[in-house]
Amino acid sequence: MARAKIGLIGGGNIGGQLALLAAQKELGDAVLFDIPQTEKMTSGKTLDILQSTAVYGQSASLSGTTDWKDLEGSDVLIITAGVPRKPGMSRDDLVKINTGIMKDVAENAKKYCPKAFTIVISNPLDAMVYVYHKITGFSSKKVCGMAGVLDSSRMETFIAEELGVSVADVTALVMGGHGDSMVPLPRFTTVAGVPITELLPKERIEAIVKRTADGGGEIVNLLKTGSAYFAPAASAIKMAESYLRDQKRVLPCAAYLNGEYGIRGYFIGVPAVIGAGGVERVVEIRLTADEQALLDRSRGHVADLVKATGI
Ligand code: APR
Numbered sequence: 659m660a661r662a663k664i665g666l667i668g669g670g671n672i673g674g675q676l677a678l679l680a681a682q683k684e685l686g687d688a689v690l691f692d693i694p695q696t697e698k699m700t701s702g703k704t705l706d707i708l709q710s711t712a713v714y715g716q717s718a719s720l721s722g723t724t725d726w727k728d729l730e731g732s733d734v735l736i737i738t739a740g741v742p743r744k745p746g747m748s749r750d751d752l753v754k755i756n757t758g759i760m761k762d763v764a765e766n767a768k769k770y771c772p773k774a775f776t777i778v779i780s781n782p783l784d785a786m787v788y789v790y791h792k793i794t795g796f797s798s799k800k801v802c803g804m805a806g807v808l809d810s811s812r813m814e815t816f817i818a819e820e821l822g823v824s825v826a827d828v829t830a831l832v833m834g835g836h837g838d839s840m841v842p843l844p845r846f847t848t849v850a851g852v853p854i855t856e857l858l859p860k861e862r863i864e865a866i867v868k869r870t871a872d873g874g875g876e877i878v879n880l881l882k883t884g885s886a887y888f889a890p891a892a893s894a895i896k897m898a899e900s901y902l903r904d905q906k907r908v909l910p911c912a913a914y915l916n917g918e919y920g921i922r923g924y925f926i927g928v929p930a931v932i933g934a935g936g937v938e939r940v941v942e943i944r945l946t947a948d949e950q951a952l953l954d955r956s957r958g959h960v961a962d963l964v965k966a967t968g969i
Contacts, residue, residue, distance in 0.1 A: 661686045661687050661718075662685060662686030662687070662733040662734065662902050663686060663687055663689065663729075663731060663732045663733050663734075664680050664685060664686045664687065664688045664689070664732065664733065664734045664735075664736070664898065665688075665689050665691065665729040665732035665734065665735045665736070665771060665774065666680075666688055666689065666690045666691065666735075666736050666738070667691050667729075667735060667736070667737045667738065667739050667763055667767075668691070668692060668737060668738030668739035668740065668780070669690045669691065669692035669696060669699055669700035669703060669722065670692070670738060671884055671885075671887035672738040672779060672887045672890050672891050672894075673690055673692070673700075673703075673738050674690070674703045674707075675887050675888060675891035675892075676688070676690075676736055676738070676891045676894060676895060677690050677703065677704055677707050677720055678707050678710070678891075679891055679892060679895040680718065680895060680898070681707055681708070681710070681711050681716055681718040681720055682711075682714070682716060683895065683899060684716055684717055684718055685718075685895070685898060685899060685902055686718070686733065686734070686902065687718060687719040687720065687721075688704070688718065688719075688720050688721075689720075689721050689722075689723055689728050689729055689732070690703060690704050690720070690721070690722045690723070691722075691723050691724065691726070691728070691729060692722075692724060692739075693724060694724040696724070697722070697723075697724045699722070700722025700723065700724070701721070701722035701723075702722070703722060704720040704721050704722040705720075705722075707720050708720045726766040726769070726770050727770065729766075729770050729771055730770045730771070731770075731771065731773070732770075732771040732774045733773070733774060733775065733902065734774055734775050734776075734777070734898050734901065734902065735767055735771055735774040735775075735776045735777070736776075736777045736779065736804075736894050736898060737760075737763055737776065737777070737778045737779060737780055737786075737790065738779045738780055739759050739760070739763050739780055740755075740756040740759050740760070740780035740781065740786070741755055741756065741759070742884065742885060749782070749966075750966050752781075752782070753782060753785055753963060753966040753967055754966070754967075754968070756780055756781070756782070756786060757785070757786075757789050757967040757968065757969065759780070760778075760780060760786050760789045760790055760793070761789065761793055763790070764789065764790045764792075764793035764794045765793060767790070767794055767796075768793070768794045768795070768796075772796075774796075774800070775800050775898075775901045775936050776790065776794075776796065776800060776801050776802070777802060777803070777804050777894050777897050777898060777911075778790050778801070778802070778803045778804070778912075779803070779804045779890060779894055781836070782836075782837065782963050783803045783804070783805050783835075783836040783837075783912060784803065784805075784835045784836060784837075784912055784924070784925055784926065784927075784960040784963055784964070785960070785963035785964050785966065785967050786803070787801060787802065787803035787912050787925045788924065788925055788964050788967070788969070789967050789969050791914065791925070792969050793969075797936070798913075798914035798916075798937070799935060799936035799937050799938065800936045800937075801914070801925075801936075801937075802897070802911045802912055802913050802914075802925070802930070802932075802936075802937050803836070803911060803912030803925055803927075804890065804893050804894040804897060804911060804912070805835075805836030805840075805910075805911065805912050805927050806832055806833065806836075806909065806910025806911050806912070806927040806928075806929075807893035807894075807896055807897060807909050807910060807911065808836075808873075808886075808889055808890050808893040809832035809836065809840055809842070809870060809873065809910070809927070810829075810830040810831060810832045810910055811830075811889055811892075811893060812869075812870050812873040812889070813830035813832055813842055813847065813866060813867075813870040813873075814828040814829065814830045816866045816869055816870065817830065817847065817849065817854060817858075817866060820858065820862060820866065821849060821857060821858070823849055823850075827849055827850045828847075828848070828849050829847065829848050830842065830847040830870075831843045831846040831847055831910060831929065832870065832910060832927065833910060833926070833927045833928055833929070833953060833956075834926060834927050834952065834953055834956030834957075835912075835926060835927065835956045835957075835959050835960040835963075836912065836927065837959065838871060838872075838959070839952075839955055839956040839958075839959040840870070840871050840927065840956065841927075841949065841952045841953050841956055842866075842867045842870045842871065843949060844863050844867065845946075845949075846943065874886060896909065897909055897911060897932055900932040900933065901932055901933065901934065901936065904933045904934035905932070905933065906931050906932070906933040906938065907931070907932055908929050908930070908931055908941055909929070909930060909932055910927055910928065910929050910930070911927065911928075911930055911932070911937070912925040912926060912927050913925060913926070913927075913928055913930045913937045913940050914937070915928065915940065918940045918942050919942065919945070919950070919953060920950070920954070921953075921957050924957060924960050924961065924964065925960075926953075926956065926957060926960055928940050928941070928942075929941040929943070
């Protein structure tokens with residue numbers, strides 16, 4: 659069987675880490691793309707990573723490029739292209755700039771990679787995945803955004819620390835948009851099957867929920883010169899692996915909703931089955947009125963962001 663081709667659009671911090679993880683997991687051959695000014699960088703990164711595969715004896719080929727032709731026929735695309743928010747830049751300014759970048763990426767993806775399963779990471783995530791889907795016209799099963807796996811992993815980390823248990827035994831569920839209005843769900847968050855509502859007092863759960871929602875900002879404040887990239891890359895690779903190996907993992911991700919959870923026409927974080935068919939199914943769980951109200955509020959924020967794209 660031919661090896662999968664994995665196109666990584668954006669060769670910055672997350673892009674480099676994606677290339678490394680794709681090689682380590684032998685998911686396929688990765689092509690790391692960035693705009694022309696950075697040609698040396700992507701080729702340099704991928705050559706360095708390729709040499710690490712020799713150390714471990716892994717079988718993967720890697721290359722860097724600034725030419726979309728080299729991405730032709732990609733099976734998976736993971737998109738991190740964009741600019742970060744700079745001091746003095748409003749959220750709307752950022753949306754406008756990154757919408758322009760995403761349009762360019764989407765036009766090229768449509769031309770060169772029409773069969774790809776695409777995972778968007780660029781922020782503001784819920785708006786960028788919307789723009790990508792709109793411009794490419796790809797099936798909504800073949801387009802999704804990475805946020806829920808990352809946000810849930812952050813919550814799992816905090817719970818494991820709080821209870822002094824292995825993070826392997828913690829499963830958290832975070833739904834909604836990727837931002838201040840995300841919806842961590844303690845009722846569906848368990849330690850070896852036991853809901854954390856049975857294990858932690860209300861105020862500790864509230865503190866963990868808040869820290870989860872602020873999880874990206876906490877890292878930005880610590881790093882000072884950028885945003886998180888190890889955990890975001892790991893999260894997207896988990897999604898790509900589930901697609902390429904048809905694992906049918908149930909992973910929270912920004913999926914296109916067509917009436918599920920009473921929402922239509924937006925990409926919002928929900929649990930979904932990812933397999934060879936892409937986003938094969940959105941898993942619907944019964945929410946309480948309070949939980950649904952939080953999700954509806956989050957949908958409102960996502961709709962505002964989408965409006966700001968002007969698409
Ligand atoms: N096509 C491809 N790549 C582009 C384009 C474009 N049109 N425009 C910009 N880029 C590249 C930049 O040159 C840069 O190398 O996107 C890369 C982004 O990398 P970083 O700035 O290092 O950002 P990173 O930390 O990788 O995060 C990428 O993911 O989590 C989000 O908020 C984060 O939106 C950001 C994205």
